[in-house]
Amino acid sequence: SVYSFSTHTYLVRNFLKAGGVDPDRDVRLVVIPPPFMAESLRNGLVHGFCVGSPWNSVAVDADVGRIAVLGAEIFGWVPEKVLGVHARFANAESDVLHRLVRALYAAARWCEDPANHEDLARLLGEPRHLSLPADVLRRTLDGRLHTAPGGPLRAHQDYLVLHRDGANRPEPDHALWMYSQIVEAHQGEWTPDAAREAISVYRPDIFDHAVGHTPVRHTAEPDCVATRLGAPFDAPRFLATGK
Numbered sequence: 001s002v003y004s005f006s007t008h009t010y011l012v013r014n015f016l017k018a019g020g021v022d023p024d025r026d027v028r029l030v031v032i033p034p035p036f037m038a039e040s041l042r043n044g045l046v047h048g049f050c051v052g053s054p055w056n057s058v059a060v061d062a063d064v065g066r067i068a069v070l071g072a073e074i075f076g077w078v079p080e081k082v083l084g085v086h087a088r089f090a091n092a093e094s095d096v097l098h099r100l101v102r103a104l105y106a107a108a109r110w111c112e113d114p115a116n117h118e119d120l121a122r123l124l125g126e127p128r129h130l131s132l133p134a135d136v137l138r139r140t141l142d143g144r145l146h147t148a149p150g151g152p153l154r155a156h157q158d159y160l161v162l163h164r165d166g167a168n169r170p171e172p173d174h175a176l177w178m179y180s181q182i183v184e185a186h187q188g189e190w191t192p193d194a195a196r197e198a199i200s201v202y203r204p205d206i207f208d209h210a211v212g213h214t215p216v217r218h219t220a221e222p223d224c225v226a227t228r229l230g231a232p233f234d235a236p237r238f239l240a241t242g243k
Contacts, residue, residue: 001050002034007071007078010181012050015074024186041065052080053140053160054132060146061136067147072158077167079174090206101210105168112162117141166215170202183242190242 001009013023021027032040037049038059048068049059059065071078083104090097110116121137124130130137139145143159146152161167179198183190208214237243 001029001031002052003031004029005182005187007080007178007181008050008052010178010185011071011074011078013181013185015050015069018074038062038064053145054130054136057136057139057145058132060149063149066149067145070145070156070159072156076158077161079178082170084201090203094206097206098210101207105163105211108163108168111141112164114142169207169215170204172199172202172204175199175202192240195242 001012003009009029012029016023016027023029030046032046032049034051034055037046037051037055040046041049041059042062042064048065050071052071056065056067060067083101085097111120117138118134121134121141124137125132125134139153140160142155143157144153144155145159147154175198176195179188179190179195182188188194204214
């Protein structure tokens with residue numbers, strides 16, 4: 001995985017458990033920076049990895065790995081990156097924070113527009129950024145990946161969701177889902193106070209004020225609080241019982 005406290009770790013733990021593998025006893029999870037994943041696989045340092053795009057495609061294009069499953073097929077709409085600030089900053093510099101949220105909201109909308117994917121892929125591929133071929137990045141942006149060297153493109157409409165259907169809005173039940181994964185991974189204990197603290201970090205009120213409206217929430221498919229591997233995540237029950 002890319003980091004112990006990451007959605008990648010929680011994705012791979014759930015994936016392993018669904019296959020009958022105990023992630024705490026049957027395997028050893030290690031942390032490797034994303035750009036070194038393909039090289040680590042080639043050198044036999046790891047047998048597999050969970051990483052964000054485009055580093056999965058880098059391994060496929062180098063003919064050292066195959067994509068076994070997409071993250072969106074384990075949990076749909078799982079959060080990947082956040083904008084986080086200290087509470088003191090949020091209170092003291094609310095105007096600056098609102099402008100920052102609006103800027104990121106507009107950038108996410110631009111990046112998600114297919115009409116901009118060619119320019120975005122070229123920009124991200126520059127040496128000062130990812131230093132990768134634009135076509136590799138374009139596949140990520142379009143949600144169309146080769147899962148094996150020379151294989152056909154495989155498409156997933158929700159592979160990379162940057163803006164639509166309220167994707168940028170911090171939802172309190174998503175905070176509880178993240179906390180539940182921390183508890184499941186034995187990285188922290190459940191307490192009512194900690195659960196409430198997790199919720200307090202997610203501030204939809206700041207987001208709604210900044211963008212001037214409340215985006216319509218994604219409802220077409222289960223999102224990150226509804227597991228593809230079992231029963232949907234019950235946020236109210238977890239808040240009350242930790243289970």
